[in-house]
Amino acid sequence: MNSAISMIREKNKNLKPCIHGGAVWEAASMAGFRREEILDFSSSVNPLGPSPNALEAMRGSFGQIASYPDSNSTQLRKVIANHFKGISGDNVIVGNGSTELIYLFAETFMERGDLALVPAPTFSEYERAVRKAEGRLKFVKLDSRFHVNPNAFARALKGSRVAFFCNPNNPTSVLTPAERLTAIVERALEENAFVFLDEDFLEFVDEGERFSLISKIRLYANLFVLRSFTKIFGLTGLRVGYGIASEEIISLMLDAKLPWNVNCLAQSAAVAALADEEHLKKTRELIRGEKAFLTHGLKRIKAFKVFPADANFILMDVRQSGYTAAQVAEKLLRKGILIRDCSSFRGLDEYYVRVAVKTRRENERLLEAFEEIVGENYGE
Numbered sequence: 496m497n498s499a500i501s502m503i504r505e506k507n508k509n510l511k512p513c514i515h516g517g518a519v520w521e522a523a524s525m526a527g528f529r530r531e532e533i534l535d536f537s538s539s540v541n542p543l544g545p546s547p548n549a550l551e552a553m554r555g556s557f558g559q560i561a562s563y564p565d566s567n568s569t570q571l572r573k574v575i576a577n578h579f580k581g582i583s584g585d586n587v588i589v590g591n592g593s594t595e596l597i598y599l600f601a602e603t604f605m606e607r608g609d610l611a612l613v614p615a616p617t618f619s620e621y622e623r624a625v626r627k628a629e630g631r632l633k634f635v636k637l638d639s640r641f642h643v644n645p646n647a648f649a650r651a652l653k654g655s656r657v658a659f660f661c662n663p664n665n666p667t668s669v670l671t672p673a674e675r676l677t678a679i680v681e682r683a684l685e686e687n688a689f690v691f692l693d694e695d696f697l698e699f700v701d702e703g704e705r706f707s708l709i710s711k712i713r714l715y716a717n718l719f720v721l722r723s724f725t726k727i728f729g730l731t732g733l734r735v736g737y738g739i740a741s742e743e744i745i746s747l748m749l750d751a752k753l754p755w756n757v758n759c760l761a762q763s764a765a766v767a768a769l770a771d772e773e774h775l776k777k778t779r780e781l782i783r784g785e786k787a788f789l790t791h792g793l794k795r796i797k798a799f800k801v802f803p804a805d806a807n808f809i810l811m812d813v814r815q816s817g818y819t820a821a822q823v824a825e826k827l828l829r830k831g832i833l834i835r836d837c838s839s840f841r842g843l844d845e846y847y848v849r850v851a852v853k854t855r856r857e858n859e860r861l862l863e864a865f866e867e868i869v870g871e872n873y874g875e
């Protein structure tokens with residue numbers, strides 16, 4: 496037989512996994528720590544973890560493990576629809592993490608050679624999903640404060656099949672106002688293009704639902720809104736996310752997806768997580784206070800340029816410290832702290848880092864560690 500490499504499909508030849516935060520296993524083994532000893536600021540998830548009710552519901556579903564899960568996550572889709580009002584379960588699709596739905600969307604709606612518009616910098620899986628679907632990419636650079644120029648974006652929409660947009664954006668933590676997004680969706684409609692709007696971090700934004708376009712899916716047949724149970728709900732390792740769109744889009748995606756894509760434990764936990772409003776309230780209060788605390792502490796480190804954060808993570812430019820992001824990350828890892836070196840993001844250079852907002856004790860540890868490191872070089 497010929498070597499496998501000589502038989503790989505052309506489109507997969509240069510495909511590599513994206514780099515992400517949260518790689519605690521690798522970090523621990525690299526730095527000689529146990530996994531539990533790593534303080535992870537690199538993945539921006541609920542620092543309180545999941546709702547205890549979600550864990551209880553999951554344990555209550557252990558008896559279902561011997562059967563296949565509901566392939567279409569019917570109950571969870573209904574519960575999600577009730578949560579948002581004005582939509583039905585037929586407007587909802589559930590995925591193995593929201594990542595699955597990014598790939599499924601591209602695979603369902605993009606022909607080879609179709610053009611996808613992607614801002615830079617943003618979450619890297621959109622680009623990879625387009626490449627896997629054999630689409631072409633056009634990148635729209637965000638401005639120096641990482642805001643989108645709506646006119647430039649609208650112009651770039653010409654000839655596109657789909658525009659990806661993340662609100663608030665990862666890694667910049669910038670929220671785009673709903674009116675600006677609506678204008679983009681309307682322009683895309685004229686161009687016969689979809690808008691794939693990733694709202695995975697919107698629940699961390701104060702009064703976030705005011706900024707959501709979920710209520711607009713009946714108005715715009717080209718709109719797909721992405722959400723996740725990974726971030727504020729903290730069901731990160733269970734892998735469950737969802738998308739909301741017209742019945743037509745959802746039904747086409749349901750037909751194209753893999754069977755049994757979301758396991759039974761994840762489905763039960765997600766139903767219970769959505770109902771636990773107390774846990775969400777507690778989380779939002781914590782994030783609000785701790786974001787202010789951490790931002791204030793970081794801003795006192797003169798060598799860092801701290802960008803305003805709308806979500807539960809903060810982007811910083813560390814070039815004045817005399818270190819690259821990789822060097823800062825490496826020094827922190829030696830102290831058992833993992834942060835996101837953002838140099839892999841298209842549109843950022845090697846001087847940006849991203850940190851999540853965590854609990855007071857954890858945030859204090861991060862600030863102390865930063866001060867020690869920067870002090871070494873900057874004389875603070």
Ligand SMILES: Cc1ncc(COP(=O)(O)O)c(C=O)c1O
Nearest residue numbers: 592593594618665695723725736
């Ligand atoms: C903006 C954004 N969208 C989607 C995802 C995928 O999340 P998940 O597949 O865990 O739902 C991530 C993960 O980091 C993300 O940052």
